Amino acid sequence: MFSIRILTAALLAGTGLITAGAAYATPDWSKAASRTITVVYPGVSPIEWIRKGVDHSGARGMKQGETCVNCHEKEAADLGQRIVTGQKIEPEPIKGKVGSIPVKVEATHDGTNLYLRFTWKQPPGGGPKMDPDNEVKLAFMLEAGKVELANLGGCWSSCHNDVRTMPGVKGDKTKYVKDGSLANGVFYDLIQWQSKPNKGRDGYIADKRVMEGGKGLVEAKGEKKGDTWTVTFTRKLSPNNEGDINLEPGKSYNFGFAIHDDHTYGRYHHVSFGYKLGIDADGDLKVMKQ
Amino acid sequence: MGSAMQPQDKASLWQRLRRPSAKYSVLAIVSTFFVLGILFWGGFNTAMEATNTLEFCIGCHEMRDTVYQEYKKTIHYSNRTGVRAICSDCHVPKDWTHKLIRKIQASGEVWGKITGTIDTPEKFEAKRLTLAEHEWARMKASDSRECRNCHTFEGMSFDAQKDRSKKQHEIGKKTNKTCIDCHKGIAHQKPKGMKGDEDDDV
Numbered sequence: 068m069f070s071i072r073i074l075t076a077a078l079l080a081g082t083g084l085i086t087a088g089a090a091y092a093t094p095d096w097s098k099a100a101s102r103t104i105t106v107v108y109p110g111v112s113p114i115e116w117i118r119k120g121v122d123h124s125g126a127r128g129m130k131q132g133e134t135c136v137n138c139h140e141k142e143a144a145d146l147g148q149r150i151v152t153g154q155k156i157e158p159e160p161i162k163g164k165v166g167s168i169p170v171k172v173e174a175t176h177d178g179t180n181l182y183l184r185f186t187w188k189q190p191p192g193g194g195p196k197m198d199p200d201n202e203v204k205l206a207f208m209l210e211a212g213k214v215e216l217a218n219l220g221g222c223w224s225s226c227h228n229d230v231r232t233m234p235g236v237k238g239d240k241t242k243y244v245k246d247g248s249l250a251n252g253v254f255y256d257l258i259q260w261q262s263k264p265n266k267g268r269d270g271y272i273a274d275k276r277v278m279e280g281g282k283g284l285v286e287a288k289g290e291k292k293g294d295t296w297t298v299t300f301t302r303k304l305s306p307n308n309e310g311d312i313n314l315e316p317g318k319s320y321n322f323g324f325a326i327h328d329d330h331t332y333g334r335y336h337h338v339s340f341g342y343k344l345g346i347d348a349d350g351d352l353k354v355m356k357q
Numbered sequence: 358m359g360s361a362m363q364p365q366d367k368a369s370l371w372q373r374l375r376r377p378s379a380k381y382s383v384l385a386i387v388s389t390f391f392v393l394g395i396l397f398w399g400g401f402n403t404a405m406e407a408t409n410t411l412e413f414c415i416g417c418h419e420m421r422d423t424v425y426q427e428y429k430k431t432i433h434y435s436n437r438t439g440v441r442a443i444c445s446d447c448h449v450p451k452d453w454t455h456k457l458i459r460k461i462q463a464s465g466e467v468w469g470k471i472t473g474t475i476d477t478p479e480k481f482e483a484k485r486l487t488l489a490e491h492e493w494a495r496m497k498a499s500d501s502r503e504c505r506n507c508h509t510f511e512g513m514s515f516d517a518q519k520d521r522s523k524k525q526h527e528i529g530k531k532t533n534k535t536c537i538d539c540h541k542g543i544a545h546q547k548p549k550g551m552k553g554d555e556d557d558d559v
Contacts, residue, residue: 120557124525124539129559131528138521216559 094182099175100352105140106326106337107147107167110157113228114216114245134219135340136351143167147337158234161335165190168326168337174344174354176304180285181314181346181354183207183300185324189291192329199330203289205298206259207324208272209312209344213253214244214321221323221341225255225272232333240275247273249309256312260287260298267300271310282308304346316356319345405460409445419475420444427545434544440507447503447544448492455502486548493537501536508536 112123120126128138139146147166149155170187185205198204208225210217216224225242227233247253254273258281260266267287270278283306289298305313314320322344325336343350368376378386407413415421425444428434433442450456475481475488496503510530515523529539538554541547 118559119553120559121551121553124557125521126559127528127532127539127557128524130557131531133524133528138524141520 092177092180094175094177095357096173096175096184098355098357099173099182099184100354101171101173102342102352103169104172104324104339104342105143105147105167105169106324106339107139107143108151108157108164109226109334109336109338110150110155111228111234111334112150112156112223113226113230113233114220114224115228116156117220117223118216129216129219132219135221135223136342139340143340144169161194163191163193164329164335165337168328170324170326170339172324172352174352175357176314176346176354177357179304181300181302181304183302185296185298185326187296187326189294189296190328194329194331194335196330197335198327198332200263201261201327202330203262203296204259204327204336205289205324206257206327207300207322208255208257209314210255210321211252211312212321213251214255215246217255217321217341219341221321221339222255222325223323223338223341225276226334230334232335242272242276243274244272247275249273254310256281256283256310258284258287258300258302260289260300262289265289269302269311273310277310280308281311282306283311314344314346316347319343319348319350322352405456408460408463409449411443411445414444417470419470419481423478423481424545431544442507442544446506450499450502451506455499485546486550489541489545489548489551493541496537497535504536504540 116122118126118129125133125135125138144167149166150157151160151164151166153160168187168190170185173182173184173186175182189203208222210221212218214224225244227243229236229240230242231239244253244255249271254271257270257272257276257278259268259270259278261268265288267284268278269281269284270276271281283302285301285303287298287300289296291297305315307313312320320343322342323339325338327336342352345351345353347354347356415425428444433447435441449459469475473480475484510526513526515526518526525539528534541551
């Protein structure tokens with residue numbers, strides 16, 4: 068029985084590799100666009116705080132169309148450090164947590180699927196086990212230009228001061244988007260990978276977060292070698308489904324991602340600023356067809 | 358013959374002052390008072406400058422135990438090049454007219470000291486926002502004159518600044534901001550309950 072199972076698996080795998088227009092293929096990563104993006108510990112910085120000049124002087128810049136990346140990318144490590152140690156906007160610092168994690172992000176597509184690969188070195192942990200099952204989670208969001216301020220801040224428009232795990236919040240309100248509505252196209256397409264059970268989920272964030280129902284995700288898998296994590300996503304370019312963003316060649320999309328490191332959940336993640344993913348187009352990551 | 362009492366010795370001081378001098382030349386008198394004037398002026402200004410020293414300011418515990426401790430943690434106190442700005446550099450105008458006006462206004466502070474308006478940490482915290490707003494208003498009204506004693510946009514090397522600073526200064530210049538519009542809290546803790554300008558919100 069055991070050997071028959073192996074034979075069947077090998078046969079299927081072989082067929083899968085040979086079949087043209089396969090559900091997914093392993094891309095040639097040497098042809099992928101690559102960028103090191105530093106994810107930072109964001110402390111308590113909901114979009115309401117971000118928008119107020121008296122709290123976050125960057126609001127003045129945002130009024131002039133400056134993206135978060137434009138001001139904060141080069142100083143990301145410093146910024147994360149100041150927050151994680153409680154110097155700024157973090158009322159409950161977690162001892163030993165790092166302020167930032169540099170992540171190599173690679174992206175490519177083959178006309179059918181988008182391939183994303185995230186690689187990073189696991190930082191020291193030891194904080195409270197908020198999510199005992201999952202050592203690590205990684206999620207990214209895609210947005211097509213309708214969510215307010217997503218063009219400047221990526222995922223940040225889904226972060227609010229009344230969402231669960233924010234200080235003083237009781238209850239279970241999930242991330243949401245102002246005026247969120249699938250019908251009006253005001254939503255983030257959200258794809259998350261969890262280390263246990265080493266799978267992905269495809270959902271969206273509109274007036275609330277829904278973790279299932281997406282038809283874009285083909286596969287998400289993570290692997291740890293030594294202390295280095297590698298998480299790879301395969302996602303259809305155009306799922307043609309409500310709650311999923313169709314990625315059209317020649318256009319660029321708002322993109323951001325977050326890592327929940329060290330069994331964290333809620334606001335205790337490390338997040339990226341907002342970047343532009345260009346599909347055969349200009350962007351912070353120019354994703355070219357292979 | 359002893360020296361008889363001269364008629365003018367019996368006259369009053371005021372009468373004597375109003376009479377032309379019998380003994381001294383105009384030049385002697387003018388030169389004397391010229392020199393005395395210089396000494397007085399120097400003395401007056403020395404005394405006024407003495408009230409501009411850091412030691413004088415922190416002579417009051419109201420300042421020493423609150424804003425001075427906060428300032429010591431900032432870049433205006435300690436930095437790479439050792440250029441230090443003390444209390445008077447930011448809070449007292451350098452040019453004479455404005456300085457004199459400020460010194461006269463400071464008598465209000467002497468009154469506050471006598472009546473103990475902020476002589477406990479609790480009283481200070483309760484008044485922190487009001488006091489800060491006074492200073493911010495004064496600085497805004499003078500287009501951050503004291504900041505510009507040392508800092509100017511023209512003197513800035515934007516290449517030497519971080520991206521964030523460079524962009525904020527470019528925006529500040531473009532939108533005609535004055536230093537204090539953005540740099541509140543540069544030397545002392547920001548008070549709770551700051552109102553902020555809606556113009557700065559997005």
